[in-house]
Amino acid sequence: MGIFLWIGFLLFIFAMLALDLGVFHRKSHVVSMREALTWSAVWIALGLSFSLLIYFGYERHWLGLGTAIDVADNVFNDGRTAAFKYLTGYVVEKSLSVDNIFVIAMIFSFFAVPAIYQHRVLFWGVLGALVLRGLMIGIGAALISRFHWILYLFGFFLIVTAIKMLFLKGQEMDPERNILLKWTRKLIPVTSRYHGEHFIVTAGSAASLKNATPDSPAATDPIVQEAAHGTKLLTPLALALIMVEATDLIFAVDSIPAIFAITADPFLVFTSNVFAILGLRSLYFALSGMINSFTYLKPALALVLLVVGIKMLTVHWLKALLGEYFNLYLLAVIFLILAAGVVASLLHKDGNSSHRALSKEH
Numbered sequence: 001m002g003i004f005l006w007i008g009f010l011l012f013i014f015a016m017l018a019l020d021l022g023v024f025h026r027k028s029h030v031v032s033m034r035e036a037l038t039w040s041a042v043w044i045a046l047g048l049s050f051s052l053l054i055y056f057g058y059e060r061h062w063l064g065l066g067t068a069i070d071v072a073d074n075v076f077n078d079g080r081t082a083a084f085k086y087l088t089g090y091v092v093e094k095s096l097s098v099d100n101i102f103v104i105a106m107i108f109s110f111f112a113v114p115a116i117y118q119h120r121v122l123f124w125g126v127l128g129a130l131v132l133r134g135l136m137i138g139i140g141a142a143l144i145s146r147f148h149w150i151l152y153l154f155g156f157f158l159i160v161t162a163i164k165m166l167f168l169k170g171q172e173m174d175p176e177r178n179i180l181l182k183w184t185r186k187l188i189p190v191t192s193r194y195h196g197e198h199f200i201v202t203a204g205s206a207a208s209l210k211n212a213t214p215d216s217p218a219a220t221d222p223i224v225q226e227a228a229h230g231t232k233l234l235t236p237l238a239l240a241l242i243m244v245e246a247t248d249l250i251f252a253v254d255s256i257p258a259i260f261a262i263t264a265d266p267f268l269v270f271t272s273n274v275f276a277i278l279g280l281r282s283l284y285f286a287l288s289g290m291i292n293s294f295t296y297l298k299p300a301l302a303l304v305l306l307v308v309g310i311k312m313l314t315v316h317w318l319k320a321l322l323g324e325y326f327n328l329y330l331l332a333v334i335f336l337i338l339a340a341g342v343v344a345s346l347l348h349k350d351g352n353s354s355h356r357a358l359s360k361e362h
Contacts, residue, residue, distance in 0.1 A: 005063040005267065013130070013274060016046075021123055028197050030115045036285035043279030047090055050275060051083045054268070058082035065267065071148055072264040073315050084327040085263040088334065089272035092262065092304060095338050096255045097276055099301055101284050103247050111240040117197050121237060122281040124199075125244035132249055133273050136256050141266040151264070151312055154257035158309030161254055165302035180246050181239060190234045192223045199238035203231040258305060261312035262330070293349050300341025304334050 058066035059079025066077045075081065108118055143150050184190075195201045223233065259269050311318060311330055318326050 002064045005065070009271065009274075013278070016278070017123075017127065025119055025123070028116050028120060031119050031282075031285040033286065036282045039282035040279055040286050043275070043282060047094075047275035047279065048087075050271065051087050051090075054086045054271070055079040055083040068265075070263055070265050071144055072151065072260065072262065072312075073319060077263070077265060077268070081324075081327060082265070082268060084331060085265070086268050086272050088327060088331040089259045089262045089268060090276055091331065091334055091338070092258050092308060093255055093273050093276035094279070095301060095304060095334075096251065096258065097280050098283070098287070098297065100247065100251050100280065101287055103251075104244060104284055105288050107240055107243045107247065111236050111243075113237065113240050114194065117194070117237055119281060119285070120197050121241050121244060122284060124241055125248065126277055126281060128241075128245045129248040129252075129277050130274060132245070133252055133256065133277070134270060136252055137266060137269050137273065140256055140260055141264060141269065144260060144264050151260065154260055155309045155312030158254070158257055158261065158305045158312065162302045162304075162306035162309060165305070166299060178243065178246070180242065184234070184239065184242060188234050189223060189231065190236065190239060193235075194237060195235050197237070198235055199241060201233050201235060203233060254305065258308050261308045262327075294342065294345040295348050296341045296344040300337050303337045303341075307333055307337070 056062070056079060058077050058081075061067055066079075066082060069075065070077050070085075077085065104122070107113075108121075113121060191201060255273070259272060263269060307330070322329055
């Protein structure tokens with residue numbers, strides 16, 4: 001019966017994505033701040049509302065929900081426990097996805113992706129991320145069910161990652177040095193200019209492509225002109241998409257262990273990840289213009305990973321100390337850390353603005 005649950009959820013997600021691209025974003029356009037905030041609110045509302053379905057589904061054991069032991073803490077998830085774990089996982093994954101926005105902004109800047117096509121790249125990037133994370137979650141759940149000690153390995157990994165984020169200055173990613181990008185360019189020729197919203201063009205027909213940007217007409221692309229007739233070529237938009245996919249895969253190495261620290265229930269892990277990722281596109285357009293203002297966000301995210309890693313290593317002791325509501329306490333601690341990081345960043349920004357104003361006066 002559980003297979004129908006997964007099929008139903010996936011059909012709902014694909015229907016929402018089809019509605020997004022096929023109706024609301026059928027034509028490429030620059031996403032405004034108002035549109036980005038509206039869609040962010042929609043996805044967040046859907047993600048939070050899904051916790052109600054989680055509650056009733058696990059409380060009443062719909063289609064077998066809550067009938068298998070959660071090896072993360074060796075309990076059967078009832079409605080309340082499952083809802084707390086889902087919300088905690090959602091908040092953790094959502095907060096970690098914000099860190100991804102910094103890198104995406106750098107990728108778009110490096111490839112000079114026109115604002116009108118950025119949503120298209122992110123849409124297909126998110127679709128690819130859902131498939132990749134689904135595979136990683138499936139593999140992770142299978143490994144944990146057979147080798148419980150992997151949870152402790154994940155916990156140790158998260159703690160090391162958190163310490164590195166706190167005390168080591170991260171190196172800026174240079175897409176030009178990326179091995180995947182170099183291999184792609186060696187295997188498949190890449191056009192020198194954008195060809196509208198297309199990821200792939202064909203030599204001999206590229207000149208007739210519609211929607212090419214005014215400053216990069218397809219007909220004058222020297223790479224296309226030199227290629228043999230019928231040759232398939234990637235566009236810079238495809239390279240940007242490849243980098244976005246690769247970036248999400250790298251970030252998933254941190255986020256997947258983080259969610260398994262909270263729950264090993266595959267359905268809770270996957271659904272919390274999906275709803276966190278689905279809002280990434282609109283969140284990018286809402287925050288891309290002010291991400292540099294969140295000075296203390298990275299340290300806050302590092303502390304979240306540290307807390308989650310410690311929880312994974314000490315779950316049995318914490319449960320005995322804090323009682324049955326320890327998952328709620330974990331959610332509250334994570335929320336407070338993130339809120340403190342945002343507030344500290346805003347105060348730091350206001351402080352710098354006041355300092356610059358005083359300097360100008362003198």
